[in-house]
Amino acid sequence: MNSSFLAGLNEPQLEAVTLPHQSALILAGAGSGKTRVLTTRIAWLIQAGQIGPSGLLAVTFTNKAAKEMLARISAMLPINTRGMWVGTFHGLCNRMLRAHFRDAGLPQLFQILDSQDQLALIKRVMKAANVDDEQFPPRQVAWFINSHKDAGKRAKDAEEYDGHSRRMREVYAMYEAQCQREGVVDFAELLLRCHELLSRNELLRDHYRGRFRHILVDEFQDTNRLQYLWLRLLAGGENAVFAVGDDDQSIYAFRGASAANMQDLQKDFAVEKVIKLEQNYRSHGHILDAANALIEHNERRLGKNLWTSEGKGEPLRVYEAGTDLDEAGFIVDEVKSLHNEGVRLNEIALLYRSNAQSRVIEHALFNAGMSYRVYGGLRFFERQEIKHALAYLRLLASDEDDGALLRVINFPTRGIGNRSLEQLQGLAKAQETSLWRAAKEKTARSAECKVQSGSASASASEKGSAAGNSSLITHHSSLGKGLPAFVVLIESMRAATASLPLPEIIDHVIEHSGLKQHYQGEREGADRLENLGELVNAAAGFASNDQQDDTSLAAFLAHAALEAGDNQAQAGMDALQLMTVHSAKGLEFHSVFISGLEEGLFPHENSLTEADGKEEERRLMYVALTRARRRLYLSFAQSRMLHGQTRYNVASSFFHEIPEPLLKRINRGGAYALHAPPSQQSGSRQRYGRGKVEVYSERGIPDASSPWSVGQNVVHPKFGAGIIVNAEGRGGDARVQINFGRAGTKWLALEYAKLTPA
DNA sequence: TACCTCCACGTTTTT
């Protein structure tokens, strides 16, 4: 047997790859080759004849990871990966639901709602039921619904504590019913519906259990309860689950991920083998030492220590900036010199805790003329022009899709205003039918009237007598203007595209829906037109992809919803990479800047109120540190403009958790001692030139007699080191607000507080 | 219907 792909694996990797048919948990540290182990195991299982390519299921969280996996498998084995069950949780569930739509209680061409669509539908349902959106903000309702679904709970399973949760539950139930009527499913529904399908249908369950002898899971620490239940149902007692994950990199608890699934897996699947992959092939020693030291401060860990056979490398470089602007300036300069030394910009990442932090730095980069790419933000299939085009397509495919109809019925505007829309909605509700069917019927009826009587007044009088309501007549006449045109438009597009290949359908829709004309007449329309052109290209690519066996319109629409696409066109070019720490997970770079390392920002203050908050922040920091191969910069600013206000923060407490010898201060700084425990912190210190030593009175008049000033670093005998962030009063009444970092922010009377300048 | 002004809000996010 030729298993050349086993060459070069280290001992635990090899053990994991060649494990016999049993469930296993692979604790794979950052940079320990987890994707390699996963894909090599698949290749090994197939090569060893244990299973055919169709006898396994491999599941990931992102499309990118799934594609990567397929690419690596193809590189190792001469097999066609098409038809293999390798994909995201949502993608695989979608596939199963399409195959068994009837058993799942779904229409054949069910549509998938993305988060935007879901929110719009929730708003619509709430409006129809007169739910107060002050008391029940739609976003909160969405969160309620999604977190229930993620826990495997239907509306009927939701608990009621009080009037509020009772109403929430009602809205959830109405939303469920409306989704069913329209034949649409949201992301969580794909999983929940698939889980229900398998648990209800024994035959089907046995079929899949018999087929997928091996189930492999990537990033297992990110699974939520429902995903875990789905895996457990699919695997049954007999099949082997091979789960790869790292509890230290669990950073999505806030959206339902539960690393506790790792413990449950061991129990539920009688896992005998927990294999730890601790050899890191990515980073130099000092970087790993810092990461290990930091993460050791977490209490609930499965336990793991990364090591490398590479050298120690450089220490971590710490830069203390006076302001966020200084920090940005430093980063720009440093990136420049790295680039001059030959490090490609693509290989340099700038990480931050929250998106708002990118703006200052983007500004500096822009002024310096440096190319950069910001991750996150609007993705291709989320753009409004694309969503509009897709909505027309959805309407061609389905009579029931109210969401799609509402999106385009008056875009481009064709004189169908709110009133006629409400009228139409009332009609649909009364007849218990969809908006499209109601619109079609309404138009057909009035057309008939016109033909029969040959006069508009006759048609109006007929309706008037039927309804006996004069306001209805007005509505009908306003319906008459735009609605028939809309109905004719959709029907003619349906007829014209019925036998066309996918890209031509889309091209036809863009041409004839009025979208093209509309954007041609708009000043900012050029980009949008270009994107619409890209949509046709995307469809052409989709249709000609040999990995794709279903190239129908419905399949393309599902693809669009499940894979929102990249967000920037500049993807290929050499540019500095800007992203949040969350989106950096799984990536690696030669050099990494972690910016904004200030208490309150990173760790974020909002997370500290949550139960596991500080630990999750620490894991986030761990992820950030382990992105770097060779060089790591940690920077923070004494003051930062946030929400239009200048904030004074102390250095992140994470600095205390990294051994001092690993850190090298690269500027004078020193306003903060990073290591002395708070009560002994003192300083030799050199403040950044900001203002005189003054306390301002309420009217903003400097009190020259005071030795204190906002922004000044001070030491308090009990609370330790802090920074003055605010002041009020003067003389004996003077009070200052001091941010002590871990000890919190406090107002102290100057007369009594024993403060010393730091 | 379109544009404008005002106000509230501000952690992380894939599918």
Add this chain to the structure above:
DNA sequence: CGTGGAGGTA
């Protein structure tokens, strides 16, 4: 400080 949503006006 910036943005996005809501509400009012031309």
